[in-house]
Amino acid sequence: MKTLFSILYVPISATLDEKVSVGLVMSFGDIQFFKYSQTKLSAIKGLLDSESHNILKSYLKSLEKEINVVADSEKELFSINIPSKAKWVSNSYISYLSRYSNNLLQFSEPKFIDVPLTDITFRKVFEKYIFQYDEEITSRLHTSVFEKIKTKLYPSIEGKVNIDRTLTSLDFENLFAPVEVNFIGVNGVPVAGQTFDFEKKH
Numbered sequence: 001m002k003t004l005f006s007i008l009y010v011p012i013s014a015t016l017d018e019k020v021s022v023g024l025v026m027s028f029g030d031i032q033f034f035k036y037s038q039t040k041l042s043a044i045k046g047l048l049d050s051e052s053h054n055i056l057k058s059y060l061k062s063l064e065k066e067i068n069v070v071a072d073s074e075k076e077l078f079s080i081n082i083p084s085k086a087k088w089v090s091n092s093y094i095s096y097l098s099r100y101s102n103n104l105l106q107f108s109e110p111k112f113i114d115v116p117l118t119d120i121t122f123r124k125v126f127e128k129y130i131f132q133y134d135e136e137i138t139s140r141l142h143t144s145v146f147e148k149i150k151t152k153l154y155p156s157i158e159g160k161v162n163i164d165r166t167l168t169s170l171d172f173e174n175l176f177a178p179v180e181v182n183f184i185g186v187n188g189v190p191v192a193g194q195t196f197d198f199e200k201k202h
Helices: 037-044 052-065 091-100 118-131 138-157
Strands: 003-013 018-028 031-036 111-113 162-167 179-189 189-193
Touching: 003 091, 003 118, 018 037, 018 052, 018 118, 031 052, 031 118, 037 052, 138 179
Parallel strands: none
Antiparallel strands: 003 018, 003 111, 018 031, 162 179, 179 189
């Protein structure tokens, strides 16, 4: 028996046939794995309207919940002994989806590899076609932008501006609430800079 796999794409431009791979489904008999890249999904957020992005994210999460069966042992990604609940993951149905599912998410035509499906096999195929398997980088995104400011910008402007200041009405009388800035100085006029993390939801 061969292992079936299909790549899930998000179409970006129908005219130019641009699309981004975001997920992978693999099947070997009753064993089925699915994973999508939260990092890539976040990266293309600005290319989709908010409603489409929310629907897409919700759909991918529902696929993950339906296909994956979490192992009792934390050492394995999935339990090989427990059949998946998603009976629709088959060559014929994924082939059908690859032809007719052309809206927010597209399935590639199913392909086969002559190796048994294990968590190691799945990891290798995922990293080849989708993204890094270990996506711990996503949890560091919120601090990385601030770390870059402190390590790369601060050394070059230190001594020329005030670093990490909280401005109040004592500094600017039209301020009605304190404002934290990363730097502030005078270059003909007051110049200030504040770092924002655009990966945050709010």
